Amino acid sequence: MSDQIRFLLNDTDLPRAWYNINADSPVAPAPVLNPATKEPVTPDDLAVLFPMNIIEQEVATDRYIDIPEEVREIYKLWRPTPLMRARRLEKALGTPAHIYYKYEGVSPSGSHKSNSAVPQAYYNKIAGTRAMTTETGAGQWGTALAMACQFFEMDLEVYMVRVSYNQKPYRRNLIETYGARIFASPTNRTSVGRAALAQVPDNPGSLGLAISEAAEVAALSGGHKKYGLGSVLNHVLLHQTVIGEEALKQMDLAGEYPDVVIGCVGGGSNFSGIAFPFLRENLRNGQRTRLLAVEPAATPSMTRGVYAFDYGDSAQMAPIVKMYTLGHDFIPPSIHAGGLRYHGMSPILSGLYNAGLIEATAVRQLDVFEAAVQFTRTEGILPAPESAHAIRTAIDEALQAKETGEKKVILFNLSGHGHFDLSAYSSYLSGQLEDDALPEAEITAIPERLPQVSLPA
Amino acid sequence: MSDQIRFLLNDTDLPRAWYNINADSPVAPAPVLNPATKEPVTPDDLAVLFPMNIIEQEVATDRYIDIPEEVREIYKLWRPTPLMRARRLEKALGTPAHIYYKYEGVSPSGSHKSNSAVPQAYYNKIAGTRAMTTETGAGQWGTALAMACQFFEMDLEVYMVRVSYNQKPYRRNLIETYGARIFASPTNRTSVGRAALAQVPDNPGSLGLAISEAAEVAALSGGHKKYGLGSVLNHVLLHQTVIGEEALKQMDLAGEYPDVVIGCVGGGSNFSGIAFPFLRENLRNGQRTRLLAVEPAATPSMTRGVYAFDYGDSAQMAPIVKMYTLGHDFIPPSIHAGGLRYHGMSPILSGLYNAGLIEATAVRQLDVFEAAVQFTRTEGILPAPESAHAIRTAIDEALQAKETGEKKVILFNLSGHGHFDLSAYSSYLSGQLEDDALPEAEITAIPERLPQVSLPA
Numbered sequence: 001m002s003d004q005i006r007f008l009l010n011d012t013d014l015p016r017a018w019y020n021i022n023a024d025s026p027v028a029p030a031p032v033l034n035p036a037t038k039e040p041v042t043p044d045d046l047a048v049l050f051p052m053n054i055i056e057q058e059v060a061t062d063r064y065i066d067i068p069e070e071v072r073e074i075y076k077l078w079r080p081t082p083l084m085r086a087r088r089l090e091k092a093l094g095t096p097a098h099i100y101y102k103y104e105g106v107s108p109s110g111s112h113k114s115n116s117a118v119p120q121a122y123y124n125k126i127a128g129t130r131a132m133t134t135e136t137g138a139g140q141w142g143t144a145l146a147m148a149c150q151f152f153e154m155d156l157e158v159y160m161v162r163v164s165y166n167q168k169p170y171r172r173n174l175i176e177t178y179g180a181r182i183f184a185s186p187t188n189r190t191s192v193g194r195a196a197l198a199q200v201p202d203n204p205g206s207l208g209l210a211i212s213e214a215a216e217v218a219a220l221s222g223g224h225k226k227y228g229l230g231s232v233l234n235h236v237l238l239h240q241t242v243i244g245e246e247a248l249k250q251m252d253l254a255g256e257y258p259d260v261v262i263g264c265v266g267g268g269s270n271f272s273g274i275a276f277p278f279l280r281e282n283l284r285n286g287q288r289t290r291l292l293a294v295e296p297a298a299t300p301s302m303t304r305g306v307y308a309f310d311y312g313d314s315a316q317m318a319p320i321v322k323m324y325t326l327g328h329d330f331i332p333p334s335i336h337a338g339g340l341r342y343h344g345m346s347p348i349l350s351g352l353y354n355a356g357l358i359e360a361t362a363v364r365q366l367d368v369f370e371a372a373v374q375f376t377r378t379e380g381i382l383p384a385p386e387s388a389h390a391i392r393t394a395i396d397e398a399l400q401a402k403e404t405g406e407k408k409v410i411l412f413n414l415s416g417h418g419h420f421d422l423s424a425y426s427s428y429l430s431g432q433l434e435d436d437a438l439p440e441a442e443i444t445a446i447p448e449r450l451p452q453v454s455l456p457a
Numbered sequence: 458m459s460d461q462i463r464f465l466l467n468d469t470d471l472p473r474a475w476y477n478i479n480a481d482s483p484v485a486p487a488p489v490l491n492p493a494t495k496e497p498v499t500p501d502d503l504a505v506l507f508p509m510n511i512i513e514q515e516v517a518t519d520r521y522i523d524i525p526e527e528v529r530e531i532y533k534l535w536r537p538t539p540l541m542r543a544r545r546l547e548k549a550l551g552t553p554a555h556i557y558y559k560y561e562g563v564s565p566s567g568s569h570k571s572n573s574a575v576p577q578a579y580y581n582k583i584a585g586t587r588a589m590t591t592e593t594g595a596g597q598w599g600t601a602l603a604m605a606c607q608f609f610e611m612d613l614e615v616y617m618v619r620v621s622y623n624q625k626p627y628r629r630n631l632i633e634t635y636g637a638r639i640f641a642s643p644t645n646r647t648s649v650g651r652a653a654l655a656q657v658p659d660n661p662g663s664l665g666l667a668i669s670e671a672a673e674v675a676a677l678s679g680g681h682k683k684y685g686l687g688s689v690l691n692h693v694l695l696h697q698t699v700i701g702e703e704a705l706k707q708m709d710l711a712g713e714y715p716d717v718v719i720g721c722v723g724g725g726s727n728f729s730g731i732a733f734p735f736l737r738e739n740l741r742n743g744q745r746t747r748l749l750a751v752e753p754a755a756t757p758s759m760t761r762g763v764y765a766f767d768y769g770d771s772a773q774m775a776p777i778v779k780m781y782t783l784g785h786d787f788i789p790p791s792i793h794a795g796g797l798r799y800h801g802m803s804p805i806l807s808g809l810y811n812a813g814l815i816e817a818t819a820v821r822q823l824d825v826f827e828a829a830v831q832f833t834r835t836e837g838i839l840p841a842p843e844s845a846h847a848i849r850t851a852i853d854e855a856l857q858a859k860e861t862g863e864k865k866v867i868l869f870n871l872s873g874h875g876h877f878d879l880s881a882y883s884s885y886l887s888g889q890l891e892d893d894a895l896p897e898a899e900i901t902a903i904p905e906r907l908p909q910v911s912l913p914a
């Protein structure tokens with residue numbers, strides 16, 4: 001088996017349950033606060049946005065949560081996804097390390113986002129939701145939810161950050177081909193959008209603003225429209241754990257166990273998806289795998305942000321949560337070409353990072369694209385710029401192993417392909433992409449921009 | 458197993474040999490003629506374009522030709538490709554037919570073209586070729602050869618039909634990311650290109666013209682550059698038979714055998730790739746599978762063209778071969794959005810069609826895009842417009858089975874994804890795509906545009 005490079009699982013190996021890190025995490029979850037009252041939210045507060053079955057999942061403490069058969073049937077269109085050994089990359093690096101990657105880009109929508117889009121659409125459908133709303137930045141989440149809503153015959157409105165909407169016409173076309181309606185945010189369809197346009201007529205938009213618009217439409221729909229979020233929340237991270245559960249079986253097929261598991265982080269869903277099942281093995285079965293989250297130097301919420309209570313969106317309509325944050329009004333440098341532009345980080349992941357159970361690092365975009373091109377030219381697959389953050393760090397770990405001679409086993413999540421990101425590659429290859437730096441002043445100013453919260457005793 | 462929808466094979470099931478239809482075809486191959494002398498070509502005539510190991514493969518008569526280990530190692534990056542049962546499409550159609558598809562879009566370059574690009578680059582590399590040249594229309598072949606040349610560390614020049622070059626910037630970017638150089642054809646780098654530009658300064662280009670340019674560069678390189686063709690020739694069809702060989706094993710896993718095998722045709726390579734192994738079973742083992750080639754109504758070489766000797770390219774530099782042709786100077790209607798624009802058809806496939814061993818049909822583009830959108834919305838995968846010709850016909854076969862109540866087993870080749878074709882989808886969805894009709898006068902005028910050939914006795 002030593003020359004094997006693909007480790008495949010059959011339909012029958014598709015996980016039957018998601019893994020809930022809340023059952024094993026030693027970190028007590030911080031309360032989630034209503035943005036208006038700053039008091040802990042009630043399920044009723046959340047019910048304007050989400051159906052009750054998803055709210056229940058959000059606060060569940062069971063270790064395993066069964067994947068509904070209707071969801072598994074759709075997962076089978078692309079899952080289990082392949083685990084690959086990057087032998088050609090290893091050879092190019094001259095490293096003794098073994099590099100494995102889990103390839104989520106085989107999903108029809110092109111990324112791991114389908115793993116949560118399908119169950120979210122399913123739970124909404126059975127709860128009686130008639131239409132969904134969402135935001136999308138780089139476009140992966142909007143595409144995934146468009147496919148999922150089509151499968152469950154629900155309408156979908158996608159609010160896409162305007163600058164992405166204009167830069168990525170193919171993403172927009174694909175979302176429309178799946179049957180959803182898509183709008184460049186800020187729009188004049190919401191009071192939040194109209195206010196933003198009144199302030200800045202050619203407003204390029206932001207993820208926080210698009211979230212506010214999608215949430216407003218759902219909240220004011222009289223209950224028949226609900227909102228779907230593609231990252232950050234517990235139930236989203238939960239759905240993504242199919243990645244790590246499969247990877248555990250596949251590493252077993254390969255006869256190895258990873259020393260380090262790597263994933264890029266924006267809100268945290270793809271990293272958590274691959275890492276949490278390995279974290280369970282650390283916490284419960286004595287494994288000692290390093291779990292390494294990679295963020296862009298342009299949006300370094302974990303490595304340079306503040307662990308504090310902050311709003312989930314720029315309009316201060318989303319709940320206040322305790323997380324690593326750059327401030328809810330943070331806008332990443334416009335020279336940053338990839339996604340991963342969210343100002344905060346999943347609260348659950350933030351707690352684990354604060355407790356020292358996972359690690360984080362930040363990488364700069366020219367280094368990321370250099371790694372992306374090396375990966376494309378050795379392994380053939382063009383990665384999404386987001387996923388290339390994980391590749392950069394995997395290569396760095398492999399080069400370190402080359403120096404020390406360590407036969408390290410590296411596993412990273414290749415969360416999506418870059419077929420809709422080729423203009424960024426073109427900019428990089430023609431030398432037009434700049435490195436993304438974040439002034440220190442932006443960091444030091446974070447605390448004063450956070451909401452004042454007095455916690456209940 | 459009745460609810461299984463993916464039929465996967467492991468590395469160990471990857472075919473060890475290509476299947477050569479020439480060993481079993483009852484059709485004697487017609488001579489290939491030198492375009493200048495109109496005498497049968499000699500290996501030396503071809504040697505300015507191809508290395509000798511590929512020329513030998515072109516005329517081989519062995520039934521099986523071993524796949525070199527170096528090629529198999531690269532095939533393993535994406536092969537064996539999945540065979541899928543389109544249960545969601547079946548349900549949407551309400552048909553008793555079982556619809557299977559072989560999905561070649563999982564190749565890193567996005568289509569079946571990699572199956573021939575990798576061995577062509579390999580054989581060139583071991584023959585001492587230092588650089589390759591090629592043309593590309595829709596971009597699938599150029600992308601595949603760019604990846605393959607990068608893997609074998611050879612330079613590549615791609616001549617891309619100008620109208621596609623302008624319409625598909627992402628294809629161009631991807632080819633550059635793989636490390637190749639790409640030019641909008643006609644260029645001023647060749648005498649053929651300069652002549653074309655002198656006649657029509659804003660010449661949109663054609664596949665025939667791009668072939669002429671790529672071939673000229675190789676022919677005048679003094680032997681260190683060779684030319685690679687992505688379809689039509691015997692060795693290209695041979696390389697594609699891995700598709701059908703895998704599909705035979707996978708249909709066996711599914712416990713069924715196809716009544717009809719369907720593929721789209723431009724030059725004929727993806728159809729031949731899936732069909733020839735099933736044709737072998739027809740010819741040698743008494744199976745009676747219908748083999749159905751689908752062409753666009755805009756370039757109906759088999760269904761409305763002439764079976765005659767014609768040039769392979771518009772500049773009359775490529776060999777004269779006997780094939781179904783619309784005339785070497787044929788230019789498809791510009792409203793036609795897909796690829797499959799070649800004026801002729803693989804000679805070997807033409808002979809089999811003329812002998813009644815395969816069938817052909819032509820479909821119109823609005824019907825093709827309707828099928829493509831239905832497939833996207835049921836199965837999730839966005840097909841290449843070329844591949845969607847096969848989907849259209851598979852759906853038509855399934856609807857026919859619904860009328861008759863026949864439990865037909867349909868297998869089609871989904872030769873690639875449509876991630877770089879979204880502007881065509883956008884045109885279709887906004888009602889801007891027209892149906893592509895070909896005036897009868899274009900057909901009746903074909904014979905007078907063919908070269909005069911007097912065959913040796």
